[in-house]
Amino acid sequence: MVIDSTMQILGYGAVTAVGLTAPQTCAAIRAGIKRFAPIEAPILDDEEAQIGARVSADPRLRADPGEWLLNLAGRALLECVGKPAAGAEPALLWLVPEPERAHPLSAGVSDSELLRRLEALVGVRFAPCSRVLRSGAAGCVEALGIARELLETQAIAGEVGCVIGGADSLLRKVDLQALAQGDRLLGPKQSQGLVPGEGAAFVWVGRAVRTPQSDLPAEETVAAPEGVCVRGIGLGYERATVRGTAYSVGEAFTSALTTASQDADIPESEIAFIAGNFNGERYDAWEHTHALLRGYRTPRERLPVVWPSASVGEIGVAAGVLALVVAAAAIEGDYAAGDTAAVQVRSDGELRGVVIVR
Template identity: 40%
Template sequence: MKRPLYVAGAGAVTPAGLNARQTIAAIRACLSAFEEITLGPLGVPQVVARIPTHRRLHRSEGEWLVNMAARAINEALGAVDPRVAAATVLLVATPESFRNHPAFAKVPVHDFLAMLVERTGRKFHPASRTIDGGAAASLGLIERAANLMEDQGVAQVLLGGVDSLVNDADLARLGQAGRLKGTNAQGLVPGEAAVFVRLAREPKRERVVAAIHGIGLAQEADSVLSERYSQGRAMLGALRDAVNGSGPSEPDIDFIISNGNGERYHGWEMLIARPRFYRTRRELMATAYPAMTVGDIGAASGALALMLAADSFREEYAPGAVALCEVASESGLRAAAVVMRTSGGR
């Protein structure tokens, strides 16, 4: 990256809270938003993390994603002049296309952004886009966000994602593969969420902000969907690319924020990748796993990692000044972002 970008705000709707503050508080307190539901006519129990909501907001899966995302976007954007909103780009990661998410059965993915913008009641920059690629896709577009602000006069970028794995199609797919927690002690807990961070070129009016100094992106051939376990090559490449610049390097990293969801696959991948990357001796590498509170939230996971890093610096509970966000998508995309504590303008 030519210059750092600043995380100047965030918005979230998760099983742990209906805004960013509630979500962060629940993660810090190590609370769990898990609950047990029954699946199918036989009443098979399943642990999930879902957002309690009125059924009028969840008439269909597509409408539910739109409602979640609109709420999180409006929180992240805040009360701004309509002209600022019109100069703001939305980059929205949606559920990965291979999943054939039921949300897009009635709402085609190419119409999703227009519906979302209409639901927010705002007007956004025409460069706004939806993104395929899952959790890692949003982090992978940080450099694009920087270029939009540098070259096209964009005021700011709202970067994030919306997803729900708590639907019949994903539950059946994950269950058939033996990946759900319950039947598999090392399975994942399906969750749902919308999380967005507001990226700016300059820190303005924030007491303390988080600066993104480097990113890395790579594609893993041996994804969790393949018949082979990952050797961590793509994640290792993403980690190395993230520190391959003028910002913090590997010895400077104080803690990790990971979207690891508890699956054996992820544990083995990081067991191989991390020792190859972290070569500086450490007594302890503190690691935050937000999925322990909100479950696997798919495409929203990347923005949640950035939001948690920024809040830990702002509220001064971070174990150090440099965080490394490690994010993996189900289909194999891997991303890493180096985030550093820095004083903002007053």
């Protein structure tokens, strides 16, 4: 048998304000549907209610914010990977809110306990090499690198694969207050701000395993992988973050794009569109604009940008995975601007990542 060196996207799942499944969410984003509404409870002491993007659910399910995120994650995870066959234990690379946010889901809880809780909820057993990542939205790119290493070393079988994703909500009072203090919320006093939202997204990646159909030796048999694949991964570290006083000029994204392009052996000129966790705030627009100017030097008539948060709001650590899901679904559904995309993801901290999918 031949084990392909490219990671294939085997499945995905999502729960957002505009869809309780990945197909619903992707269709709504493609149609430009958004579900922004005043948050029903006066969380911030402003004259006008804060606009947010809530997942449709009985308010009683939100009573415990930790359980709420756990349930969102469980629903999207089961859509993504289903119930694996007996003996198949995929690796889970779970993104949880950053430590400084002190979210009840993960603050003071060990990684092993977090994984145990999710296993108990969904009834799926994960491989011992599963991990919890706390590096923000761009942690999904970091997780793809870990997944590739696990697959290359055969710590995980290619057909079993790795599941990457998480759930988050920026609609808690403590998160909204922190965003308000940083003048980051869209509202009457800030036209270049983000809309807080909540949601979950997971993607399942693995390797193609094939039996040669010719008389050639297995090592000489070449077959192109089917479906949408992760071709290249790049990471960068930004010195001027949104938490500081200076604006980014896109250096980290440019470095990550160069690394991902080289890793994929796909020139920047072949990238047909961009997807990312762009959220509309001033800092993000500044960084994204500079990254475009620095990184995409090939003359183009246009370079389309897919912007999921325009429909679902800013969904924190789940936003990067959702951008990857939306890009993959567009390519797979043959309605994308082309067959190659660069998925650009940033965390609130230093981490930046670019994934090239084709």
